[in-house]
Amino acid sequence: MTNLTQTQVRERIEKRLASRHRKEKMFRGMGIASIAFGVLAVVILFSDIISKGSGAFVQTAIELEVHYDAQVLGIDKVDDESLAWANFSGVIREALRERFPSVTGRSDKRELYSLVSSGAPFTLRDRLAANPQLLGKSEKVWFAADDDVDTFVKSLKDSKEGFRGRTSEQKAGWIEQLLDSGELKKRFNTTFFTNGDSREPEQAGIRAALMGSLFTLLVTLALSFPIGVAAAIYLEEYAPKNRWTDLIEVNINNLAAVPSIVFGLLGLAIFINFFELPRSAPLVGGLVLTLMTLPTIIISSRVALKAVPPSIREAAMGMGASRMQVVFHHVLPLAMPGMLTGAIIGMAQALGETAPLLMIGMVAFIVDVPGGVTDPATVLPVQIFLWADSPERAFVERTSAAIMVLLSVLILMNASAVMLRKKLERRW
Amino acid sequence: MNKQILATSLAALTLATSQVALAARDYISVVGSSTVYPFTTTVAERFSRATQFKTPVVESTGTGGGMKLFCQGVGESTADITGASRRIKQSELEMCNGNGVDVVEVQIGYDGIVLANAKKATPFKVSRKDIFLALAKEVPNPNGSETLIANPYKTWKDVNPALPNTKIEVLGPPPTSGTRDAFAELAMEGGCKTFDWIAAMKKEDKSAYKAICHNLREDGAYIEAGENDNLIVNKLVANPNALGIFGFSFLDQNADKVQGSLIEGKAPTFDSIADQSYPVSRPLFIYVKKAHADVVPGIKQFLAEFTSERAWGDEGYLADKGMIPLPQEKRQQVATDVRKLNALGNLAAK
Numbered sequence: 001m002t003n004l005t006q007t008q009v010r011e012r013i014e015k016r017l018a019s020r021h022r023k024e025k026m027f028r029g030m031g032i033a034s035i036a037f038g039v040l041a042v043v044i045l046f047s048d049i050i051s052k053g054s055g056a057f058v059q060t061a062i063e064l065e066v067h068y069d070a071q072v073l074g075i076d077k078v079d080d081e082s083l084a085w086a087n088f089s090g091v092i093r094e095a096l097r098e099r100f101p102s103v104t105g106r107s108d109k110r111e112l113y114s115l116v117s118s119g120a121p122f123t124l125r126d127r128l129a130a131n132p133q134l135l136g137k138s139e140k141v142w143f144a145a146d147d148d149v150d151t152f153v154k155s156l157k158d159s160k161e162g163f164r165g166r167t168s169e170q171k172a173g174w175i176e177q178l179l180d181s182g183e184l185k186k187r188f189n190t191t192f193f194t195n196g197d198s199r200e201p202e203q204a205g206i207r208a209a210l211m212g213s214l215f216t217l218l219v220t221l222a223l224s225f226p227i228g229v230a231a232a233i234y235l236e237e238y239a240p241k242n243r244w245t246d247l248i249e250v251n252i253n254n255l256a257a258v259p260s261i262v263f264g265l266l267g268l269a270i271f272i273n274f275f276e277l278p279r280s281a282p283l284v285g286g287l288v289l290t291l292m293t294l295p296t297i298i299i300s301s302r303v304a305l306k307a308v309p310p311s312i313r314e315a316a317m318g319m320g321a322s323r324m325q326v327v328f329h330h331v332l333p334l335a336m337p338g339m340l341t342g343a344i345i346g347m348a349q350a351l352g353e354t355a356p357l358l359m360i361g362m363v364a365f366i367v368d369v370p371g372g373v374t375d376p377a378t379v380l381p382v383q384i385f386l387w388a389d390s391p392e393r394a395f396v397e398r399t400s401a402a403i404m405v406l407l408s409v410l411i412l413m414n415a416s417a418v419m420l421r422k423k424l425e426r427r428w
Numbered sequence: 429m430n431k432q433i434l435a436t437s438l439a440a441l442t443l444a445t446s447q448v449a450l451a452a453r454d455y456i457s458v459v460g461s462s463t464v465y466p467f468t469t470t471v472a473e474r475f476s477r478a479t480q481f482k483t484p485v486v487e488s489t490g491t492g493g494g495m496k497l498f499c500q501g502v503g504e505s506t507a508d509i510t511g512a513s514r515r516i517k518q519s520e521l522e523m524c525n526g527n528g529v530d531v532v533e534v535q536i537g538y539d540g541i542v543l544a545n546a547k548k549a550t551p552f553k554v555s556r557k558d559i560f561l562a563l564a565k566e567v568p569n570p571n572g573s574e575t576l577i578a579n580p581y582k583t584w585k586d587v588n589p590a591l592p593n594t595k596i597e598v599l600g601p602p603p604t605s606g607t608r609d610a611f612a613e614l615a616m617e618g619g620c621k622t623f624d625w626i627a628a629m630k631k632e633d634k635s636a637y638k639a640i641c642h643n644l645r646e647d648g649a650y651i652e653a654g655e656n657d658n659l660i661v662n663k664l665v666a667n668p669n670a671l672g673i674f675g676f677s678f679l680d681q682n683a684d685k686v687q688g689s690l691i692e693g694k695a696p697t698f699d700s701i702a703d704q705s706y707p708v709s710r711p712l713f714i715y716v717k718k719a720h721a722d723v724v725p726g727i728k729q730f731l732a733e734f735t736s737e738r739a740w741g742d743e744g745y746l747a748d749k750g751m752i753p754l755p756q757e758k759r760q761q762v763a764t765d766v767r768k769l770n771a772l773g774n775l776a777a778k
Contacts (some may be wrong), residue, residue: 118745199470200473272505278485364485365472365485366485388656
């Protein structure tokens, strides 16, 4: 080094400087590239789901002038019993025949009747039940169209011909006629948010699955959070460090990595076969998911407790606080944001789980919206799975729409985790 | 303190469970085949709307899984009805009877299994023998000796000179699927039997015969594409050279994307499956637990709905969903049998 002049040193540094800068740039570029890749994947996923699923939020409907003819209905007064018996489909058929008087012949008529959803009579029943004075009068009512009609109408905007599929030329003609006269429109699909599952895509909704998910998560949260936090506090604040606690720690970390189907099998053996809890119930689902999320919550709670500086404990002890007072008055409030974040992430994980629920009968066709934790129910990801597996074309967009609902619930949960942390976090 | 909390919550839990277990089940529980699932669910929905009963809960567990749950025993926590895309096996019936379960069999209709390719590709015309030779793990030696060799065929043309010169590439369901079982039994075995010396084996060594006829090749020509038939349809659109195996209702709903191959000269259509001229069709069943019929409310009415003309008739709503109805006389006979709720005895005797 000594025989180098200052300029020589400078030259050497400058020579290397370019390559150092290049390397720095490359490193930064790689970081940006990997983020760009991630963002691209998310954009592709979201745009695919949204482009496929947005159609499900509108539903093709047909406006018909119906006459509540007591004779056709076969009733003379409006009460529960006569409503159950009344021939509402007869009224709708008559309305369709009046709209297309030229249609005769059995098979043509059958085709005509299939324009509206098979759920239409129930729409009419609900209307009459709400307004009994309608009996004997006429009114214009929008009925959901059959799913084949819906698929056809929605495909019209992509190509001129549209996807005819099971729709005959004659039926397509009627549809175009109704479209031109404004009696066939795409309207906001409220059914999707108010109904449970259905075999008819136009009557299928996400409500039952959403409520099922809610009840399941409630049970999971109510059990896993207190148990998880209690376990974490004991292990962190009270337990002596010996071979046993090491063993417990290894087991907890192990449990976090166990495939979730195993918990499902356990749930089937213990909760259903031994305790004889009902199948398909959110209670059992919640219990199984509790087992699954417990390790996550315990581990994150322990980390949160560890992050509380020992000086706080020592100060409290020094002031004469008991161990329990130290934990509940000082350590726990400070560790809470971390614990809550862990709990919410665990919940989000539980929300997306299907495999363990398969074994306990929650992969099921549920029409009635569950009203409690022991009613049969299913959950959002299971609903997505079931719809993705259905042959009806109109379920494709409903699958994507259900994914959108699930994603928005997840985003809501994760956003609240970030907010909670921001709000409660304290720095030392 | 912690112990106290733990003890109280445990006590509360046990209390809750004991109460739950006492509450009677007031809905019908259905398990079973994913092929029958769309039809059972349709009936379940209509049934609950037309009556005052709660909507039956229908789980899609697969035929075998459904049988296990169904045959577990009699009682609240066991299923009332199971769907099957094949007939109950003797072993399953014995398991059922051993657990005190008397079974009522109801044949509800047929389902066709189709071999399809993308609409933009040329339609395929194959025989069951072609299918067997193209997809079996081991095939008879082409030199005519009665020995087996590992499947050497790479293209359809190798199998049968009349077929196109494209690579054999078939997407189908995994072994857990009832569709796969039925495909092996109807299409593969159907082609396998055309070799007299293999057919003769059936009497001597049934398990060897089954192994030859039912085992699909594992060298990549047959691709297990999962249980989701919609996925297979989409993969066929992306790859015009591939063929796919799935249920008829998916062909029916995706007629703009895929076309069914002609098997033995017969296209898979509603009519050809209904009159049994299309060779790869299978019967669909539901099995009912006799002991539950009077206990769980609505089972008899549910069966009545299932076997009514408006449901399973030629123009019923199940036909709209892609189920192929039974012939009229058979329907009447099954419907009267169901009303009597006669339990299934020995399978061989029937």
